[in-house]
Amino acid sequence: MALAVATGLMAAHPATAQPAIRLGTQMFVERVSTDINGRPRRTLESADRVGPGDTLIVIVHWRNDGAQPVRDYAVTRAVPHGTRPDISDPHMQVSVDGGGHWGRLDQLWLPTPLGGVRRAVAEDVTHIRWQLPEAVPPGRAGRLSYRAVMR
Template sequence: MKKALLALAALGAAGMARAETAPAAIRLDTQMFVEKVTTDINGRARRTLAIAARPAPGDRVVMVLNWRNEGMHPIRSFAVSRATLRGAAPDLNAPDLEISVDGGAHWDRFDHIWLPTPLGGVRRAVAEDVTHIRWLLPDPAHPGQTGRFSYRTTLR
């Protein structure tokens, strides 16, 4: 398990975010697993997770971010953001997930993002367009409170 402090984004009034240094009170642990699907003796699909030592193209990867407020005070209006894995196609249908297609400058739900086309039209964003993923911490995140965010992605 990799332990790291992460840059958190302060929520802006217009749905925009600006990066700030994470308060020392927030601890994030990141885990990456490879999801394997096998068939049991009765023909039913069984999903298992294994530590992702060396994920390969085509692997379905599950990213898990565990967070904990280790401070003495509640934390309000903060979000945890992560860059997506390069060459990955994330599964982005979670209702509490916001995404960015421009490096974290603008955030919205995946189904609300449209991009310009070279001929002057627009198209819906696809998973390969996503550069960052963001989750909002509960408001407030009380001292000692913990939580988990996760998403699945397929490596290309």
């Protein structure tokens, strides 16, 4: 399952078409141990092996490789299957339907098997996006990140 998560995440997930923005993704597992003084020590390891309860750190790198500024661009990424993302970033929008509708989690609803609706929960999130600054000049780069817990 770990390889499938890593492979699915590393695959390019195109956002709305503006090819000047280049995207890359890295994923790590956060490990917590105790140092000699009894304090917690956090380290990042390769996400080759992940299991239930592991915390993933997902880092999305972006760069404007074009010759012109890019305006109104949203960095969009699929959430690794089998994870519950931390969606506390106020600048982050989420989708629970594969990118069809966007908003904060408390604004999203899903149909139930019996024809009703229910509030979406973090486990329902399929995609995450962030709106980049108003105009991204050529050569400008940055990174965005979030945590996700393996279910």
